[in-house]
Amino acid sequence: MTQKLISRFFEPPYAITLEHYSYEAAKKAFVQMRPQAIEAEVKKSNLRGLGGAGFNCAMKWSFVPRNTGKPIYLVVNADEGEPGTFKDKYILTYAPHLLIEGIMIAAFAVGIHKAYVYIRGEYEQPFLNLKCAVEEAYQNGFLGKNILGTQFDLDVVIHRGAGAYICGEETGLLESLEGKKGYPRLKPPFPAIVGLFGCPTVINNVETLSYLPFIIQNGGEWFAALGTEKNGGMRLFSVSGHVERPGVYELPLGIPLRKIIFEYAGGVCGGRKLKAVVPGGLSAAILTADEIDVKMDFDSLRAAGTMGGSGGIIVLDETTCMVEALQVTMRFYAHESCGQCSPCREGTGWIYRILNRIVSHHGRLEDIKNLTDIGMFLGGTTICALADGAQMTFLSYLKKFRREFEAFIQNKEMACQH
Numbered sequence: 479m480t481q482k483l484i485s486r487f488f489e490p491p492y493a494i495t496l497e498h499y500s501y502e503a504a505k506k507a508f509v510q511m512r513p514q515a516i517e518a519e520v521k522k523s524n525l526r527g528l529g530g531a532g533f534n535c536a537m538k539w540s541f542v543p544r545n546t547g548k549p550i551y552l553v554v555n556a557d558e559g560e561p562g563t564f565k566d567k568y569i570l571t572y573a574p575h576l577l578i579e580g581i582m583i584a585a586f587a588v589g590i591h592k593a594y595v596y597i598r599g600e601y602e603q604p605f606l607n608l609k610c611a612v613e614e615a616y617q618n619g620f621l622g623k624n625i626l627g628t629q630f631d632l633d634v635v636i637h638r639g640a641g642a643y644i645c646g647e648e649t650g651l652l653e654s655l656e657g658k659k660g661y662p663r664l665k666p667p668f669p670a671i672v673g674l675f676g677c678p679t680v681i682n683n684v685e686t687l688s689y690l691p692f693i694i695q696n697g698g699e700w701f702a703a704l705g706t707e708k709n710g711g712m713r714l715f716s717v718s719g720h721v722e723r724p725g726v727y728e729l730p731l732g733i734p735l736r737k738i739i740f741e742y743a744g745g746v747c748g749g750r751k752l753k754a755v756v757p758g759g760l761s762a763a764i765l766t767a768d769e770i771d772v773k774m775d776f777d778s779l780r781a782a783g784t785m786g787g788s789g790g791i792i793v794l795d796e797t798t799c800m801v802e803a804l805q806v807t808m809r810f811y812a813h814e815s816c817g818q819c820s821p822c823r824e825g826t827g828w829i830y831r832i833l834n835r836i837v838s839h840h841g842r843l844e845d846i847k848n849l850t851d852i853g854m855f856l857g858g859t860t861i862c863a864l865a866d867g868a869q870m871t872f873l874s875y876l877k878k879f880r881r882e883f884e885a886f887i888q889n890k891e892m893a894c895q896h
Contacts (some may be wrong), residue, residue, distance in 0.1 A: 481592040482557075482583070484896035485647040487675075488751065491576055493572065493573045493574075493576060494571075494572060494573075494574065494575075494580070494607055495566045495575075495610070495611070495614060496575065496614050496615075496618060499575040499576070501575070501579055501582075501620055502691075502695065503579055503583065503690070503692070503694040503695045503800055504579045504582045504620065504626070504641075504691070504694075505582060505626060505835065506694055506695065507583045507586055507587075507628060507694050507800075508582075508586060508625065508626045508628050508630065509583075509628070509699050511694070512835065513586060513587045513588070513589065516583060516586065516587040516694065517536055517539060517540070517587050517588075517646045518698070519694060519697060519698040520535055520536040520539070520587070520693060520698060521536035521698065522688065522697070522698025522699050522701075522702060523535075523536075523693045523698035523699075523701040523702050523710045523711060523825075524625065524701075524702045524705065524707075524708060524710030524711070525686065525690075525701065525710050525711060525715035526686075526688055526697075526709060526710070526712060526776060527565070527682065527683055527686050528683050528685040528686045528689075528713050528789065529555055529646075529683030529685070530560065530683075530713075530758075530759070530761075530787050530788050530790060531685075532709075532776035532785075532786055532893045535686055536680060536796065538586065538670065538680065538682075538887055539587065539588050539667070539680060541670035541671070542588060542667075542670045542671075542679075542680055543670075543671065544588075544589055544676075544679055546678060546809065547551060547576060547807075548675050548676075548677040548678060549592065549621045550588060550589055550591075550677065550678045550679070550680070551590060551592055551594065551673060551674045551677055551678070551679045551680070552581065552585050552588070552590045552592070552593035552594070552679070552680050552681075552682070553593070553594050553596060553652065553655065553669075553673070553674060553679055553680070553681045554577070554581060554595040554596065554600075554646075554682060554683075554684060554687060554811030554887065555596060555646065555648060555653065555681055555682065555683050555684070556595055556598060556604075556650060556683075556684045557597065557598045557639050557645050557651060557813075558596040558597060558598050558601070558646070558684070558788075559643040559645075559646045559648065560600060560643075560759035560760060560761065560787065560790055561754060561759065561760040561786045561790070561791070561792075561810060562716060562719075562759050562760055562790030562791070562792040563716075563720055563759050563787075563788040563789065563790035564716045564726065564790075565685060565714035565715070565716045565726050565788075565789060565790075565832065566683070566684040566685055567601060567604050568657075568714070568726050569684050569685060569688050569714075570597070570601065570604030570605075570607060570608050570684065571603055571607055572607075573688065573797075574604075574607050574608040574610075574611035574612075574752040574810035575611050575615070576688050576691060577595075577608070577611075577615075577684055577687060577688050578611055578612065578615050578621070578634065579620075579690070579691045580686075580687030580688045580689070580690040581593050581595075581632075581634060581687055582620065582621075582625070582632060583687075583691065583694055583843070584682060584687055584691045585632050586630060586632075588680055590632070591630075591631050591632055592602070592632070592633050592634075592635070592880075593632065593633070593635070593636065593638055594634075594635045594655060594674070595608065595634065595635070595636045596637050596639060596645070596651050596654070596655055597636060597637070597778045598638075598639055598641075599637065599638050599640050599641045600641060604751055605636065605638060605815075606711075608636060609636055610640075612634050613634065615634075617834055618694060621633065621634055622720045622809075623840065627694060627876070637655055639651075639654065640654075642660050642809060642814070642816070642818040643810075643814035643864075644660050644661075644662065644814060644815075644827075644862070644864060645660040647662045647862045647864065648663065648681045649662045649669060649808060649862070650662040650663075650682075650816065650862065651681070652669060652673060652674050652679070655674060656675065659816075660816065661816055661818045661861075662816070662818070662861045662862035663723070663861070664861055669681055671829040673842045673852065685713065685714055689701070689711060689712075691694055692711075693711075698710075699801075702750050704730050704731075705730055705731035705732055705775065705777075706731055706732035706773070708729070708775075708776075708777055709732060709775035709776055709777065711730070711731060712728050712729060712730050712731065713728070713731055713789050714726050714727070714728050714789060715727045715728075715729060715738060715774070715789045715790075715791055715812075716788075716789060716790045716791065716792070717738065717742070717743045717791045717826075718790070718792055718793070719737070719791075719792045719793035719795075720746055720750070720789070720793050720794060720795035720798070721743040721744060721745065721746060721747060721793045722745055722746075722747055723742070723743050723744040724743065725743075725856075727742045727743070729742070729774075730739075730880070731774065731775040731776075732773045732774065732775045732778070733773065733774050734770075734771055734772070734773055734774070735755065735757060735765070735768045735770045735771070735772050735773075735774050735791070736771050737793050738774065738791060739752070739755070739770065739791070739793055743791075743793070746793065746795050748795075750795040750796050750797065751767070751795065752767040752770070752793065752795060752796070753766075753767055753793065753794050753796045753797040753798050753800075754766055754798070754800065755767075755769075755770055755792065755793055755797055756787075756790070756791065756792035756794075757772070757774065757779060757784055757786070757788060757791055758779060758784065758785050758786045758787025758788060758791075759787040759789070759790035760790070760792070760807060760810065760867075760871060761781045761785070761787055761867030761868070761870060761871055762779075762784045762785045762787045762864075762867075762870065763783055763784035763785070763870045763871055763873075764782060764784075764871060764873065764874045764875055764878065765782070766878050769782065772784075774786065777806055778804060782814075783874075784870070784874070799882075799886075800835060800875060800879040800882050800883070801833070801837060801882065801883055801886045802837055803875070804833060804872065804875040804876075805833040805834065805836075805837050807871060807872070807875075808826060808829050808830040808868070808872060809830055810831055811826040811830075811864065811867075811868040812826040812827045812829070812830040814864070815827075815864060815865075816864075817885065818860075818861060819859070819860035819861055819862075819865065821855060821856060821859040821860055821865060822859075822860045822864055822865035822868070824857065825852055825855065825856045825865065826856075826865070826868055827851055827866075828852055829853065829868075829872060831851060832845050832848065832849055832852075833849075835881070836886065836887060841886070841887040842887065843884065843887055843888070845887065845889075846876065846880065846883055846884065849876060850873070850876055852873045854869075854873070856868055856869035856872075857870070
Protein backbone atom coordinates (compact mmCIF):
# COMPACT_ATOMS: atom_id res chain seq x y z
CA MET A 479 0.00 0.00 0.00
CA THR A 480 2.72 2.43 0.93
CA GLN A 481 4.58 1.70 -2.30
CA LYS A 482 1.82 2.95 -4.61
CA LEU A 483 0.27 6.37 -4.27
CA ILE A 484 0.46 8.00 -7.66
CA SER A 485 2.69 5.43 -9.33
CA ARG A 486 -0.47 3.89 -10.79
CA PHE A 487 -0.57 6.89 -13.13
CA PHE A 488 2.78 5.85 -14.59
CA GLU A 489 1.39 2.49 -15.71
CA PRO A 490 -0.99 1.80 -18.62
CA PRO A 491 -3.58 3.09 -19.03
CA TYR A 492 -1.97 6.45 -18.38
CA ALA A 493 -4.19 9.16 -16.91
CA ILE A 494 -3.31 11.57 -19.70
CA THR A 495 -6.92 12.10 -20.73
CA LEU A 496 -10.24 12.27 -18.90
CA GLU A 497 -11.00 8.79 -20.19
CA HIS A 498 -8.90 7.52 -17.27
CA TYR A 499 -9.45 10.27 -14.71
CA SER A 500 -12.53 11.19 -12.68
CA TYR A 501 -11.69 14.18 -10.41
CA GLU A 502 -13.29 12.42 -7.43
CA ALA A 503 -11.17 14.30 -4.86
CA ALA A 504 -12.07 17.67 -6.36
CA LYS A 505 -15.75 16.73 -6.32
CA LYS A 506 -15.47 15.82 -2.66
CA ALA A 507 -13.58 19.01 -1.81
CA PHE A 508 -15.91 21.35 -3.71
CA VAL A 509 -19.23 19.74 -2.78
CA GLN A 510 -18.71 18.21 0.67
CA MET A 511 -16.00 20.37 2.29
CA ARG A 512 -15.42 23.97 3.22
CA PRO A 513 -12.10 25.69 2.42
CA GLN A 514 -11.14 25.71 6.11
CA ALA A 515 -11.68 21.94 6.30
CA ILE A 516 -9.43 21.36 3.29
CA GLU A 517 -6.68 23.45 4.84
CA ALA A 518 -7.08 21.53 8.11
CA GLU A 519 -6.62 18.18 6.35
CA VAL A 520 -3.51 19.43 4.59
CA LYS A 521 -2.18 20.61 7.95
CA LYS A 522 -2.80 17.17 9.48
CA SER A 523 -1.01 15.51 6.57
CA ASN A 524 2.36 17.15 7.33
CA LEU A 525 2.75 17.67 3.58
CA ARG A 526 5.95 19.57 2.91
CA GLY A 527 7.05 21.38 -0.22
CA LEU A 528 8.63 18.82 -2.53
CA GLY A 529 10.37 21.23 -4.86
CA GLY A 530 13.40 21.79 -2.66
CA ALA A 531 12.83 23.84 0.48
CA GLY A 532 10.63 21.30 2.29
CA PHE A 533 8.49 24.03 3.90
CA ASN A 534 5.18 22.96 5.43
CA CYS A 535 2.49 23.37 2.76
CA ALA A 536 -0.43 24.32 5.02
CA MET A 537 1.70 26.85 6.89
CA LYS A 538 2.71 28.42 3.59
CA TRP A 539 -0.96 28.82 2.68
CA SER A 540 -1.72 30.36 6.08
CA PHE A 541 0.69 33.25 5.44
CA VAL A 542 -1.49 34.54 2.60
CA PRO A 543 -3.75 37.45 3.68
CA ARG A 544 -7.36 36.93 2.55
CA ASN A 545 -8.76 40.43 3.11
CA THR A 546 -6.51 42.85 1.18
CA GLY A 547 -9.00 43.51 -1.61
CA LYS A 548 -6.43 42.23 -4.10
CA PRO A 549 -6.71 38.98 -6.03
CA ILE A 550 -4.73 36.00 -4.75
CA TYR A 551 -2.75 34.01 -7.30
CA LEU A 552 -1.51 30.43 -7.37
CA VAL A 553 1.78 29.89 -9.19
CA VAL A 554 2.79 26.31 -9.96
CA ASN A 555 6.54 25.89 -10.16
CA ALA A 556 7.07 23.39 -12.99
CA ASP A 557 10.46 24.82 -13.93
CA GLU A 558 12.29 21.63 -13.02
CA GLY A 559 15.89 22.67 -13.68
CA GLU A 560 17.80 21.04 -10.81
CA PRO A 561 20.29 18.55 -12.33
CA GLY A 562 19.45 14.98 -11.41
CA THR A 563 15.74 15.76 -10.99
CA PHE A 564 13.02 14.62 -13.38
CA LYS A 565 10.03 13.62 -11.21
CA ASP A 566 7.81 16.58 -12.11
CA LYS A 567 8.35 15.68 -15.77
CA TYR A 568 6.69 12.31 -15.12
CA ILE A 569 3.65 13.89 -13.50
CA LEU A 570 3.26 16.45 -16.28
CA THR A 571 3.66 13.76 -18.93
CA TYR A 572 1.63 10.90 -17.50
CA ALA A 573 -0.73 12.47 -14.95
CA PRO A 574 -1.51 16.05 -15.99
CA HIS A 575 -5.09 15.81 -14.71
CA LEU A 576 -3.75 14.86 -11.28
CA LEU A 577 -1.88 18.17 -11.17
CA ILE A 578 -4.94 20.09 -12.36
CA GLU A 579 -7.02 18.48 -9.63
CA GLY A 580 -4.40 19.50 -7.06
CA ILE A 581 -4.50 23.05 -8.42
CA MET A 582 -8.29 23.08 -8.07
CA ILE A 583 -8.15 21.91 -4.46
CA ALA A 584 -5.46 24.43 -3.46
CA ALA A 585 -7.29 27.26 -5.21
CA PHE A 586 -10.61 26.41 -3.55
CA ALA A 587 -8.96 26.19 -0.13
CA VAL A 588 -7.21 29.56 -0.34
CA GLY A 589 -9.79 31.47 -2.40
CA ILE A 590 -7.80 31.72 -5.64
CA HIS A 591 -9.43 32.28 -9.02
CA LYS A 592 -6.39 32.34 -11.30
CA ALA A 593 -3.44 29.95 -11.44
CA TYR A 594 -0.30 30.06 -13.55
CA VAL A 595 1.77 26.99 -14.38
CA TYR A 596 5.36 28.06 -15.12
CA ILE A 597 6.77 25.10 -17.04
CA ARG A 598 10.34 24.45 -18.09
CA GLY A 599 10.76 25.46 -21.72
CA GLU A 600 12.63 22.29 -22.67
CA TYR A 601 9.70 20.10 -21.56
CA GLU A 602 7.97 19.78 -24.94
CA GLN A 603 5.86 16.64 -24.46
CA PRO A 604 4.98 17.45 -20.83
CA PHE A 605 3.81 20.88 -22.00
CA LEU A 606 1.68 19.42 -24.80
CA ASN A 607 0.10 16.85 -22.47
CA LEU A 608 -0.66 19.47 -19.84
CA LYS A 609 -2.07 21.84 -22.45
CA CYS A 610 -4.44 19.14 -23.74
CA ALA A 611 -5.46 18.25 -20.18
CA VAL A 612 -6.25 21.88 -19.34
CA GLU A 613 -8.38 22.15 -22.48
CA GLU A 614 -10.23 18.95 -21.51
CA ALA A 615 -10.79 20.26 -17.99
CA TYR A 616 -12.35 23.45 -19.39
CA GLN A 617 -14.55 21.48 -21.80
CA ASN A 618 -15.84 19.25 -19.00
CA GLY A 619 -16.53 21.94 -16.41
CA PHE A 620 -13.58 21.37 -14.08
CA LEU A 621 -12.06 24.74 -14.97
CA GLY A 622 -13.67 28.03 -15.90
CA LYS A 623 -16.95 29.41 -14.54
CA ASN A 624 -19.19 27.84 -11.90
CA ILE A 625 -17.08 24.73 -11.35
CA LEU A 626 -19.17 21.73 -10.29
CA GLY A 627 -22.13 24.04 -9.74
CA THR A 628 -20.48 25.78 -6.78
CA GLN A 629 -20.24 29.31 -8.28
CA PHE A 630 -16.48 29.01 -7.88
CA ASP A 631 -14.45 30.20 -10.88
CA LEU A 632 -10.87 29.18 -11.72
CA ASP A 633 -8.71 29.85 -14.74
CA VAL A 634 -5.37 28.14 -15.42
CA VAL A 635 -2.71 29.70 -17.64
CA ILE A 636 0.37 27.76 -18.83
CA HIS A 637 3.52 29.85 -19.24
CA ARG A 638 6.65 28.35 -20.81
CA GLY A 639 10.04 29.35 -19.44
CA ALA A 640 13.10 29.97 -21.56
CA GLY A 641 15.59 27.60 -19.97
CA ALA A 642 17.04 29.65 -17.10
CA TYR A 643 17.80 27.65 -13.94
CA ILE A 644 17.42 30.77 -11.82
CA CYS A 645 13.72 30.96 -12.75
CA GLY A 646 13.15 27.90 -10.60
CA GLU A 647 13.80 30.23 -7.65
CA GLU A 648 10.33 31.41 -6.76
CA THR A 649 10.87 35.17 -6.96
CA GLY A 650 12.96 34.86 -10.13
CA LEU A 651 10.04 32.88 -11.50
CA LEU A 652 7.62 35.68 -10.58
CA GLU A 653 9.80 38.26 -12.33
CA SER A 654 9.92 36.12 -15.46
CA LEU A 655 6.17 35.52 -15.33
CA GLU A 656 5.65 39.29 -15.25
CA GLY A 657 7.72 39.60 -18.44
CA LYS A 658 10.91 40.83 -16.82
CA LYS A 659 14.41 39.43 -16.50
CA GLY A 660 14.43 36.51 -14.06
CA TYR A 661 16.35 38.26 -11.27
CA PRO A 662 15.39 36.98 -7.79
CA ARG A 663 13.84 39.58 -5.51
CA LEU A 664 14.97 40.80 -2.14
CA LYS A 665 12.93 39.30 0.71
CA PRO A 666 11.00 40.49 2.65
CA PRO A 667 8.40 41.15 1.42
CA PHE A 668 7.72 37.49 0.71
CA PRO A 669 5.54 36.32 -2.19
CA ALA A 670 2.72 35.33 0.18
CA ILE A 671 2.26 39.07 0.85
CA VAL A 672 3.67 40.75 -2.28
CA GLY A 673 3.93 38.22 -5.07
CA LEU A 674 2.76 38.11 -8.67
CA PHE A 675 1.75 41.58 -9.93
CA GLY A 676 2.18 42.84 -6.35
CA CYS A 677 -0.60 40.60 -5.04
CA PRO A 678 -0.65 37.80 -2.42
CA THR A 679 0.64 34.62 -4.06
CA VAL A 680 0.89 30.94 -3.22
CA ILE A 681 3.80 29.18 -4.94
CA ASN A 682 3.76 25.37 -4.90
CA ASN A 683 5.73 22.71 -6.73
CA VAL A 684 4.08 20.27 -9.17
CA GLU A 685 4.63 17.24 -6.94
CA THR A 686 3.38 19.02 -3.82
CA LEU A 687 0.06 19.90 -5.47
CA SER A 688 -0.27 16.44 -7.00
CA TYR A 689 -0.49 14.85 -3.54
CA LEU A 690 -3.49 16.98 -2.51
CA PRO A 691 -6.11 14.72 -4.18
CA PHE A 692 -4.87 11.73 -2.16
CA ILE A 693 -4.97 13.73 1.06
CA ILE A 694 -8.57 14.81 0.40
CA GLN A 695 -9.67 11.31 -0.59
CA ASN A 696 -8.00 9.44 2.28
CA GLY A 697 -7.51 12.06 5.01
CA GLY A 698 -4.56 13.98 6.37
CA GLU A 699 -3.82 11.51 9.15
CA TRP A 700 -3.58 8.64 6.66
CA PHE A 701 -1.10 10.56 4.54
CA ALA A 702 0.98 11.64 7.55
CA ALA A 703 1.26 8.03 8.73
CA LEU A 704 2.97 7.03 5.47
CA GLY A 705 6.04 9.12 6.30
CA THR A 706 7.83 10.18 9.47
CA GLU A 707 6.67 12.32 12.38
CA LYS A 708 7.32 15.68 10.71
CA ASN A 709 7.60 14.58 7.08
CA GLY A 710 4.23 13.32 5.92
CA GLY A 711 3.58 10.87 3.12
CA MET A 712 5.64 9.80 0.17
CA ARG A 713 7.76 11.51 -2.43
CA LEU A 714 9.11 10.80 -5.88
CA PHE A 715 12.84 10.15 -5.95
CA SER A 716 14.64 10.64 -9.26
CA VAL A 717 17.49 8.10 -9.33
CA SER A 718 20.21 8.43 -11.96
CA GLY A 719 23.91 7.81 -12.44
CA HIS A 720 25.69 4.49 -12.02
CA VAL A 721 22.74 2.28 -11.04
CA GLU A 722 21.24 -0.74 -12.75
CA ARG A 723 17.69 0.63 -12.79
CA PRO A 724 17.57 4.43 -13.01
CA GLY A 725 14.13 5.99 -12.87
CA VAL A 726 11.49 7.61 -10.67
CA TYR A 727 10.56 5.77 -7.47
CA GLU A 728 7.67 6.72 -5.20
CA LEU A 729 8.71 5.81 -1.66
CA PRO A 730 7.91 6.87 1.92
CA LEU A 731 9.79 9.80 3.36
CA GLY A 732 12.30 8.41 5.83
CA ILE A 733 13.32 5.38 3.77
CA PRO A 734 17.10 4.74 4.03
CA LEU A 735 19.16 5.93 1.08
CA ARG A 736 20.94 2.58 0.99
CA LYS A 737 17.64 0.80 0.40
CA ILE A 738 16.75 3.07 -2.52
CA ILE A 739 20.08 2.44 -4.22
CA PHE A 740 20.55 -1.28 -3.62
CA GLU A 741 16.97 -2.57 -3.54
CA TYR A 742 14.87 -0.35 -5.76
CA ALA A 743 17.53 0.91 -8.18
CA GLY A 744 19.22 -2.49 -8.39
CA GLY A 745 22.60 -1.49 -6.97
CA VAL A 746 25.68 -0.05 -8.64
CA CYS A 747 26.23 -0.86 -12.32
CA GLY A 748 28.35 -3.89 -13.09
CA GLY A 749 28.82 -4.77 -9.45
CA ARG A 750 31.29 -1.95 -8.99
CA LYS A 751 31.80 -0.26 -5.62
CA LEU A 752 29.83 2.79 -4.58
CA LYS A 753 31.91 5.93 -4.21
CA ALA A 754 29.54 8.82 -3.54
CA VAL A 755 25.90 9.92 -3.76
CA VAL A 756 24.22 13.25 -4.33
CA PRO A 757 20.99 12.83 -2.28
CA GLY A 758 18.79 15.78 -3.23
CA GLY A 759 19.71 17.34 -6.55
CA LEU A 760 23.01 18.94 -7.49
CA SER A 761 22.76 21.62 -4.77
CA ALA A 762 22.87 19.06 -1.96
CA ALA A 763 26.15 18.25 -0.23
CA ILE A 764 27.60 14.98 -1.50
CA LEU A 765 27.66 11.87 0.70
CA THR A 766 30.37 9.22 0.76
CA ALA A 767 29.68 5.50 0.49
CA ASP A 768 29.91 5.27 4.29
CA GLU A 769 27.13 7.84 4.79
CA ILE A 770 24.25 6.24 2.88
CA ASP A 771 22.42 4.79 5.88
CA VAL A 772 20.80 8.19 6.34
CA LYS A 773 16.99 8.39 6.22
CA MET A 774 15.64 10.23 3.20
CA ASP A 775 13.50 12.85 4.90
CA PHE A 776 14.17 16.57 5.17
CA ASP A 777 15.14 16.61 8.84
CA SER A 778 17.42 13.55 8.80
CA LEU A 779 19.30 14.78 5.74
CA ARG A 780 19.74 18.22 7.28
CA ALA A 781 21.17 16.60 10.41
CA ALA A 782 23.60 14.72 8.16
CA GLY A 783 24.89 17.99 6.72
CA THR A 784 23.08 17.81 3.41
CA MET A 785 19.48 18.27 2.24
CA GLY A 786 16.51 16.49 0.68
CA GLY A 787 16.12 19.22 -1.92
CA SER A 788 14.30 18.07 -5.02
CA GLY A 789 14.78 14.35 -4.36
CA GLY A 790 17.29 13.92 -7.18
CA ILE A 791 19.63 11.05 -6.27
CA ILE A 792 22.81 10.83 -8.37
CA VAL A 793 24.90 7.70 -7.77
CA LEU A 794 28.64 7.72 -8.52
CA ASP A 795 30.72 4.51 -8.66
CA GLU A 796 34.39 3.88 -7.95
CA THR A 797 35.50 4.87 -11.46
CA THR A 798 34.29 8.45 -11.00
CA CYS A 799 36.88 11.22 -10.88
CA MET A 800 35.63 13.58 -8.18
CA VAL A 801 37.77 16.43 -9.50
CA GLU A 802 36.12 16.22 -12.89
CA ALA A 803 32.70 15.71 -11.28
CA LEU A 804 33.13 18.94 -9.32
CA GLN A 805 34.35 20.73 -12.43
CA VAL A 806 31.12 19.79 -14.24
CA THR A 807 29.08 20.84 -11.21
CA MET A 808 30.69 24.26 -10.96
CA ARG A 809 30.46 24.79 -14.70
CA PHE A 810 26.70 24.53 -14.23
CA TYR A 811 26.59 27.08 -11.40
CA ALA A 812 28.90 29.52 -13.17
CA HIS A 813 26.76 29.30 -16.29
CA GLU A 814 23.41 29.59 -14.49
CA SER A 815 24.25 32.42 -12.10
CA CYS A 816 22.03 35.33 -13.09
CA GLY A 817 24.88 37.74 -12.36
CA GLN A 818 22.85 40.03 -10.12
CA CYS A 819 25.02 39.47 -7.03
CA SER A 820 28.79 39.83 -7.37
CA PRO A 821 29.78 37.08 -4.85
CA CYS A 822 27.84 34.54 -6.88
CA ARG A 823 28.72 35.93 -10.30
CA GLU A 824 32.43 36.23 -9.60
CA GLY A 825 32.80 33.39 -7.09
CA THR A 826 31.27 30.59 -9.14
CA GLY A 827 33.19 31.66 -12.23
CA TRP A 828 36.45 31.94 -10.32
CA ILE A 829 36.04 28.47 -8.83
CA TYR A 830 35.24 26.99 -12.23
CA ARG A 831 38.33 28.54 -13.82
CA ILE A 832 40.60 27.16 -11.09
CA LEU A 833 39.07 23.70 -11.47
CA ASN A 834 39.61 23.92 -15.22
CA ARG A 835 43.28 24.58 -14.58
CA ILE A 836 43.51 21.61 -12.22
CA VAL A 837 41.75 19.27 -14.65
CA SER A 838 44.06 20.39 -17.47
CA HIS A 839 47.00 19.28 -15.25
CA HIS A 840 48.27 22.77 -14.46
CA GLY A 841 47.03 22.86 -10.89
CA ARG A 842 48.97 23.79 -7.78
CA LEU A 843 48.48 22.50 -4.25
CA GLU A 844 47.69 26.01 -3.04
CA ASP A 845 44.69 25.94 -5.37
CA ILE A 846 42.88 23.74 -2.86
CA LYS A 847 43.29 26.33 -0.09
CA ASN A 848 42.30 29.11 -2.46
CA LEU A 849 39.21 27.18 -3.54
CA THR A 850 38.19 26.62 0.07
CA ASP A 851 38.65 30.30 0.91
CA ILE A 852 36.57 31.40 -2.07
CA GLY A 853 33.87 28.86 -1.27
CA MET A 854 33.60 30.00 2.34
CA PHE A 855 32.47 33.45 1.20
CA LEU A 856 29.76 32.29 -1.19
CA GLY A 857 26.97 31.39 1.23
CA GLY A 858 24.76 33.98 2.89
CA THR A 859 26.00 36.84 0.72
CA THR A 860 23.45 36.87 -2.09
CA ILE A 861 19.78 37.60 -2.74
CA CYS A 862 18.82 34.03 -3.59
CA ALA A 863 20.12 30.61 -2.57
CA LEU A 864 22.00 29.68 -5.76
CA ALA A 865 25.33 30.62 -4.18
CA ASP A 866 24.39 28.78 -0.98
CA GLY A 867 23.66 25.63 -2.98
CA ALA A 868 26.93 25.97 -4.88
CA GLN A 869 28.78 26.44 -1.61
CA MET A 870 27.19 23.41 0.04
CA THR A 871 28.03 21.01 -2.75
CA PHE A 872 31.42 22.53 -3.57
CA LEU A 873 32.82 22.48 -0.03
CA SER A 874 31.52 18.94 0.54
CA TYR A 875 33.59 17.66 -2.39
CA LEU A 876 36.72 19.40 -1.12
CA LYS A 877 36.21 18.20 2.45
CA LYS A 878 35.35 14.57 1.76
CA PHE A 879 37.63 13.95 -1.22
CA ARG A 880 40.53 16.30 -0.48
CA ARG A 881 43.14 13.56 -0.89
CA GLU A 882 41.87 12.87 -4.37
CA PHE A 883 42.25 16.53 -5.30
CA GLU A 884 45.78 16.56 -3.91
CA ALA A 885 46.67 13.34 -5.73
CA PHE A 886 45.29 14.69 -8.98
CA ILE A 887 47.45 17.81 -8.72
CA GLN A 888 50.57 15.90 -7.63
CA ASN A 889 50.31 13.01 -10.08
CA LYS A 890 48.95 15.16 -12.89
CA GLU A 891 47.12 12.30 -14.56
CA MET A 892 44.73 9.42 -13.86
CA ALA A 893 45.02 10.00 -10.11
CA CYS A 894 41.29 9.84 -9.50
CA GLN A 895 40.94 6.23 -10.57
CA HIS A 896 43.24 4.85 -7.86
